[in-house]
Amino acid sequence: MRECSLTIRRSALLNNVAVLRHCMPNSRLLAMVKADAYGHGINQLATWLTPVVDGFGVAFLEEALALRAAGVRIPIAVMEGVFTAEELAQAAQAELQLVVHSLEQVELLTEADPQGLAVMVWLKVNTGMNRLGLRPVDALRAYQRLHVLAGVSRIGLMTHFAAADELDSMLTDAQIGRFRALHEALNREQGSVLSDSLANSAAILAWPETAGEWVRPGIALYGSSPFVDQSAAFFGLQPVMTMRSRVIAIQSVSAGETVGYGATWTATQASQIAVVAVGYGDGYPRHARTGTPVLINGQRCALVGRVSMDMITVDLGETFAQVGDEAVLWGDGLDIDEVARFAGTISYELCCRVTHRPKRIYID
Ligand SMILES: Cc1ncc(COP(=O)(O)O)c(C=O)c1O
Incomplete structure (x- = not known):
């Protein structure tokens, strides 16, 4: 049987929740x-996360x-909101929280x-991302319209950062400033503090001033x-997903011979090439370039030549391997992140792009 697999580890997930909670201990966590839980499998992940988070965030209804x-009963927030009266009724029936990011949705x-x-x-405020959200002045008016409606039980204020992963980003400071100004204005008008939610993963890890009542790590x-x-690892995060497969053939090539489609890699010396049973048909990135690290029997080796649909070719260098040995593509x-950089992604x-082919193995 083909042994290309995706191992998903619960203890790593729980560790990461603890790391994020430690960064913003007073915030509620919307996972x-x-x-499909960033490709990890929503049903299993929801089961594991429900006891340790305060709600879930999804893209659409x-x-x-x-x-x-x-069977999930905890809060669920829909980031793109709804677009028709029928969807709104379904969302209300299911007790979902809805992001309202446009005047059309206010109208609805x-x-x-x-x-x-x-x-x-x-209520989603566009503070500088310029993707979803109302500009602060429109958000203020939308708030005034929404908070009198019988169909609206509560309103929170949300924004999303464009560049929180850039530690010296001026844009993030500007976004925080715009958000806080609006939040304070609404709090004054309301006479109480509105729920707020700003932070994604990068903000939770590096921008403590973005803590709000809710944070939204992905x-x-x-x-x-x-x-x-x-x-x-610097932040104490552990990989939840490990992609593995096995060596299914070994080729000995001589100096001057090429490997794979397009003959894009030429051996400069006699080399042992391990053929590993994983390819873009499994979600391994086709754009992974020569030099992308692959662990064979725990040793770092380099991918060479083009990624095929079902196979990759790996220069074993000094590593000893034989058919049946293990290859780790990413994870443990x-x-x-290193593999992604080699693939330009x-x-x-x-x-998200792992296909249905690798078998999923959920472990503690
Ligand atoms: C509105 C919103 N909040 C939070 C996140 C989580 O972002 P990250 O995965 O970078 O933590 C996303 C993801 O794209 C998002 O769209």
């Missing part, structure tokens, strides 16, 4: 589990409804007939670093 259908809530049901709304939960120049002992994408 971002969109995109169907992801939230699937969590409810799986205003026109809806709540029939006794009310939703918690996260990638750090799964054990990756959001920063280019600081590793996950090999930082996914980020760990988020590597996690």
Whole structure:
């Protein structure tokens, strides 16, 4: 049987939750589990996370409804909100929290007939990301319209950072300033403090002033670093996902011979090439370039030549290996962020793009 697998480790996940809680001990934790929990498998992850987090964040309605259908009872916030009256009714029925990021969504809530049901709304402010959210002045007006509606039970204020992973980012300071100014204005108007939520993983780890009532970690939960120049291990994060496979053939090549499609790599000396059963059909990135690290029997070796659909080729160098030996593509002992850099991408994408082929193994 083909032994390409994805091991997902609960103890690493719990460790990462503890690391994040330690950074912002007074904040409630909304675990971002969109995109199948960043490719880790939403059902199992939701089961593991429910006792240790305060809520879940997903991208769209169907992801939230699937969590409810799986029996999740804790708060779920839908980051893109809803777009039709029917979706709004479904969300209210399922007691979801909805991000409201546009005037169209304010309109939708205003026109809806709540029939006794009310939703918690996260009013999203565009403080500089310029993706979703209302500009502060529009958010202020939207707040005034929303907080009188029978269909709105509570309103919180949310924003999202564009560059919190850049430690010297002026933009983050500006975003914090705009958010706080609006939050304070609304608190004054309201006579109480509105729930607030700013921080993603990078902000939780590096911008203590972004702590709010709620924080929204994603990638750090799964054990990756959001920063280019600081590793996950530096923060005490542990990889939740390990991708493994096995050597299925060894080729001896002579100096001058090439390896793989396109003959893109030429041996400069006699070399032993391990063929490992993983490829882009499994979610290993096709753009991983020659030199990308692969652990064979725990030793760092270098990928050479092109990634195929089902196989990669690895120069064993001084490492001894034979057919059946283990290869780690990322995870335990090999930082996914390093592999991502060699592939010209980020760990988020590597996690999300693992296909259905590798078998999932959930362990403690
Ligand atoms: C609105 C929002 N909040 C939080 C996050 C989590 O971000 P990260 O995975 O960088 O922690 C995301 C992810 O993209 C997001 O879209």
